Amino acid sequence: MPLIQPIHSTQSLIQLERLCKSYSLQDAHGKTLTTQVLHHIDLTIHQGEFVAIMGHSGSGKSTLMNILGCLDTPTSGSYWLSRRNVAALSSNELAQIRNRNIGFVFQGFNLLKRMTALDNVATPLLYAGVSRSKSRQQALEFLRRTGLGDFAMHQPNQLSGGQQQRVAISRALINHPSLILADEPTGNLDTQTSNDIMQLFEQLNRDQGITIILVTHENDIAAYAKRLIHLKDGRITIDSYPTAASTANR
Amino acid sequence: MNLSAIFGEALRALRQNRLRTGLTMLGMIIGVAAVVLMLSIGQGARTKINETIAAMGSNLLLVVPGAMSSGGFSFGSGSVRTLTINDAHAIAELTSIRATAPVTSGTVQLNYAAKNWSTLITGTTPEYFEVGNWTMESGTAFTEAEVRSAARVVVLGSITAKNLFGDEEPVGKTIRITNRPFLVVGVLMAKGQSLTGRDQDDNVFVPISTSERQITGNQFPGSIRYMLVQGASADEMDIAEIEITQLLRQRHRIPSGKDNDFTVRNLTAIADVATDAAKIMSIVLGAIASVSLLVGGIGIMNIMLVSVTERTREIGIRMAIGANQRAILTQFLLEAMMICIMGGLIGLLIGIGGAWLVSQVADMLIVITLGMIGLAFLFSSAVGIFFGFYPAQKAASLKPVDALRYE
Numbered sequence: 042m043p044l045i046q047p048i049h050s051t052q053s054l055i056q057l058e059r060l061c062k063s064y065s066l067q068d069a070h071g072k073t074l075t076t077q078v079l080h081h082i083d084l085t086i087h088q089g090e091f092v093a094i095m096g097h098s099g100s101g102k103s104t105l106m107n108i109l110g111c112l113d114t115p116t117s118g119s120y121w122l123s124r125r126n127v128a129a130l131s132s133n134e135l136a137q138i139r140n141r142n143i144g145f146v147f148q149g150f151n152l153l154k155r156m157t158a159l160d161n162v163a164t165p166l167l168y169a170g171v172s173r174s175k176s177r178q179q180a181l182e183f184l185r186r187t188g189l190g191d192f193a194m195h196q197p198n199q200l201s202g203g204q205q206q207r208v209a210i211s212r213a214l215i216n217h218p219s220l221i222l223a224d225e226p227t228g229n230l231d232t233q234t235s236n237d238i239m240q241l242f243e244q245l246n247r248d249q250g251i252t253i254i255l256v257t258h259e260n261d262i263a264a265y266a267k268r269l270i271h272l273k274d275g276r277i278t279i280d281s282y283p284t285a286a287s288t289a290n291r
Numbered sequence: 292m293n294l295s296a297i298f299g300e301a302l303r304a305l306r307q308n309r310l311r312t313g314l315t316m317l318g319m320i321i322g323v324a325a326v327v328l329m330l331s332i333g334q335g336a337r338t339k340i341n342e343t344i345a346a347m348g349s350n351l352l353l354v355v356p357g358a359m360s361s362g363g364f365s366f367g368s369g370s371v372r373t374l375t376i377n378d379a380h381a382i383a384e385l386t387s388i389r390a391t392a393p394v395t396s397g398t399v400q401l402n403y404a405a406k407n408w409s410t411l412i413t414g415t416t417p418e419y420f421e422v423g424n425w426t427m428e429s430g431t432a433f434t435e436a437e438v439r440s441a442a443r444v445v446v447l448g449s450i451t452a453k454n455l456f457g458d459e460e461p462v463g464k465t466i467r468i469t470n471r472p473f474l475v476v477g478v479l480m481a482k483g484q485s486l487t488g489r490d491q492d493d494n495v496f497v498p499i500s501t502s503e504r505q506i507t508g509n510q511f512p513g514s515i516r517y518m519l520v521q522g523a524s525a526d527e528m529d530i531a532e533i534e535i536t537q538l539l540r541q542r543h544r545i546p547s548g549k550d551n552d553f554t555v556r557n558l559t560a561i562a563d564v565a566t567d568a569a570k571i572m573s574i575v576l577g578a579i580a581s582v583s584l585l586v587g588g589i590g591i592m593n594i595m596l597v598s599v600t601e602r603t604r605e606i607g608i609r610m611a612i613g614a615n616q617r618a619i620l621t622q623f624l625l626e627a628m629m630i631c632i633m634g635g636l637i638g639l640l641i642g643i644g645g646a647w648l649v650s651q652v653a654d655m656l657i658v659i660t661l662g663m664i665g666l667a668f669l670f671s672s673a674v675g676i677f678f679g680f681y682p683a684q685k686a687a688s689l690k691p692v693d694a695l696r697y698e
Contacts, residue, residue, distance in 0.1 A: 112611060113692040133615045139691075140613020151608045151695070155307050167296045168613040212612065 060118035093266035144213025148225035203234035318587030319634025327642025333573025348424035392419035397507035414502025430462035430477030595682035607694030627679020635671025
């Protein structure tokens with residue numbers, strides 16, 4: 042049974058309450074310096090939303106993404122994912138959530154080196170306990186859907202940036218997650234490829250109802266999203282739903 | 292993730308770094324090969340000693356005449372002929388004793404056709420061959436009747452037989468001992484060296500009566516040089532020793548408070564010492580070889596730690612796409628174990644090959660047992676688990692966010 046039950050679109054998928062994150066560092070004299078990166082974030086995201094989180098570097102957007110992706114833990118406050126308190130989950134349960142419910146897309150693609158595109162896409166299935174042959178079969182299908190069927194046996198370094206990101210997206214999608222977290226997914230890509238990738242996200246959001254949370258600092262990339270959240274110095278400064286007109290403007 | 296999938300991932304990681312895998316494995320190969328070689332040499336030595344002991348005969352006691360002293364001047368052990376054939380017969384009647392064999396000896400010149408050979412002659416009874424665990428190569432031992440009649444019959448040791456007869460069959464031929472004709476009735480199977488390094492095959496055996504009356508002569512008729520006594524069972528050797536002592540003191544009329552005029556020695560005790568020495572030698576050899584296995588294990592731990600650091604980002608990615616701690620731990624542990632087991636198997640083959648080479652070159656007995664192979668395999672897996680666990684644990688306990696951020 043999946044850890045997170047499929048939920049109705051009106052229900053909140055993500056709920057953050059007074060979420061704080063701070064890092065402690067020891068300086069040369071052994072004094073502890075605390076830097077607070079996130080300040081009392083309250084945020085609710087519903088199933089099926091397409092959210093862009095914007096902000097300058099150091100605004101805390103990547104930290105927020107890591108917490109949302111169950112890769113990092115908050116210092117205080119609570120994080121409810123599908124009505125489950127993430128802080129109460131074991132490391133195994135978190136791994137299972139990352140495996141089944143969340144798909145990650147990174148700026149640097151983060152594909153496993155010296156492994157074929159096919160094996161890269163199939164790996165999350167292996168961790169889900171699917172047999173090697175079955176997972177490969179399924180991975181090939183996903184690669185075909187993103188137009189990479191012919192590149193299945195290529196290794197990441199034999200693929201272009203756009204192709205690598207498509208492999209990464211296929212990998213993120215393979216376990217049918219309800220949430221995709223994309224951290225600057227177009228940061229390393231040219232404009233044309235960026236638009237292709239964003240259209241792919243838009244299509245996944247529209248056709249499959251997958252919730253997408255995107256971190257970017259480019260306005261035209263953020264314009265694909267339906268909801269814009271601005272972070273500044275660890276606080277939410279703007280949370281808006283741009284009109285259809287402004288979307289059409291781009 | 293099931294085990295076979297993790298196995299595949301581990302194998303892939305090892306293949307990606309062939310040179311490093313090979314070099315790490317080399318430490319394991321040398322360690323296991325050394326252990327196998329040393330154990331097989333040690334085992335060979337033990338087997339050799341055990342064979343020698345078995346050839347000597349079991350539950351043996353040696354009774355030798357005591358020292359005689361005259362005017363404060365000791366003549367040493369055996370300087371007085373206090374033991375007699377009758378003593379031997381009397382001892383044989385004891386319940387704790389299975390058989391006795393009285394022995395006289397001397398050196399004689401043998402002739403057959405144009406050949407002649409000088410060797411040790413042993414005068415004894417048929418029991419000697421039984422007690423000393425001798426087997427006949429051909430013919431038979433002389434009989435009790437031949438002892439009684441002091442017949443001119445002789446049993447040859449294998450080396451003596453070879454020196455006199457070459458390829459000819461000795462049984463039925465007549466040789467001359469100090470110019471008297473003797474009929475060869477049997478030839479003994481070769482026994483090799485004794486524990487003390489004496490050649491046991493260069494000698495001839497005649498009935499004790501014949502020896503005394505016709506060859507060596509005897510200053511004190513009926514006296515013997517020593518006797519071999521075989522106890523009825525291994526458990527009663529101490530009792531046998533006491534009974535012999537009591538009987539001989541009684542027969543020799545030694546008043547209490549006076550020293551024995553004979554000595555009883557337990558040969559089994561000597562054999563035990565030799566066995567213990569061989570055992571200690573194999574343990575020492577094995578321990579020295581184990582050090583190289585330990586060094587190989589530390590090499591594996593070192594490389595695995597480097598590998599974990601190098602692949603921190605990979606670990607982060609795997610965690611992000613759903614690997615739990617157990618999957619990461621298992622993967623790195625399996626990598627270490629595969630290096631060890633593969634290295635162990637190759638080392639085993641090289642060790643066996645080396646042992647064979649040693650047996651050929653150094654003409655040593657080398658014994659490789661299934662237990663040793665199992666031990667080498669078990670040991671190398673254990674090294675893999677022991678030295679692979681810490682790096683694997685380190686990999687598994689990384690925080691996903693830290694691992695992903697690692698440059």
